Amino acid sequence: MTALLVATLLPLSALAAGASGATTSEDVRSEARSAGPAGRFSVATLNLRKGMRVAGMRHDIRQVIGGGASVVGLQERLFSRPALRASLPESWTLLMPKGPTGTDDNPIAFDKDVWELERTWSALLTGRTWRRQTGQVAHDQYGVVAVLRHRASGHVIRAVSFHLPNHLHNRRNGGPNYANRAGVEAMWRMAHRVRALAENTTEGHQFVAMCDCNVTENRDTTDALVKGRITRPLRLETNYTGRAGGSGIDYVMGERDSDFRIDSFDSYRRLVTDHPGIVATFTRRS
Template structure:
């Protein structure tokens, strides 16, 4: 269709005027303030977090400095973790505190420094601490490569209430002895009898902690368990002594940095409003273990 020149000029003028008016309105309209944007973002995050939360286990190698710990912690927090169970931290409270974001709180065991102290950290903006206490995980441990008997191992229990959902968890972190497997039988390595017996004592205390957890609370454990799924084929190691008796779900298939290295687990009590649905494994870390993040989702 061919328009007369006058009519075409009128159409062009009207379109330009409309575009100019819309531009003026857009410029004059009040923009949301930075505070309002942050509040909207916070509200959206809070709404989403009422339906799910994530917990991580992270073995921070002995001797690590603040930059390395900060990097590794940042990776698992980036994966959504709002609670982290650490292993092998010993007496490094100031360094570990300096490695955490300011909104996080660190709970260290109060007992004498031993082979492994197993602290728990959590995001105070997401969780409210209801109660905490230290726990002796095993009083007589195993022999290390030095051939000397190791010191006692301590942990800390944290009862945390989720600020958005109201869900309460009872969290503890622990570190099982090394060299527990007999590769031929799939059961305990009795050549390391001291380590096996220490594992049994620790498993007994973990089961007691779970048994004393109130029904309305969810028991959650984070560990460097030194046991892999493909080797644990009897009822005398992690599956038979902790996971099955305590009715726990775990990431028993998440692997780490090579064959047989899937030994870091997030464990959680079944039959709760929140179930573990997904796991992430972070291997690009300074430490020699993967960071494992388990995400809990509310049942519909």
């Protein structure tokens, strides 16, 4: 369930280190284009902060691209379409399906030299959502879905980028925060729709999920939140920022029953946005 860039990439630690002679993002893309089916691919999730401008978005996006990612799930798009597109390298494209308010809040960006788009759409995840502070109902919540075929290997992924409600997690007992019952119930509805997206994936395609899940990984101990509602029933393996400190709420998820499994991940923290960018590397199983 995670993107499949069947590329032989240098270790992410070497890319993140910024040492002299380090591989550039163009070198990474060049290797990705020439890679065969035996190899690995990287997928990123990046939550954008309200008020960022093109320079800041460009900086943050290029950090995770420099870490090897050829598919990036973005959350909380609060900028004009031209501004966000201007933040991407020339070979990249942005998937922001048009429709009712909210359909394009969580777009997916990918490198066209590495992936070929087969299909994209916005999936309604919940029509009744949350605003704990005001008690008002916000607009409908959507995830953006993309079916991508790797140009070198032919491997196909169904990737989804989405954002769960905030104030979901009771950090003392590891379960839902029932003071925000509306948000918790919205999360449950959204988890059900995400499972439906995964279960309807064409056989042979790999399901990948990228989200700001708003649940702290190392304190999520019940069956009512992300581990129990999404990762466990879908047999997803995940990378979290929680393992390296910080907020621990940004996830890259990949299907365990796949030729590609999560091998490692890197967290990028020196960003303009207020979330770390997470890059997960998938390695083909021997």
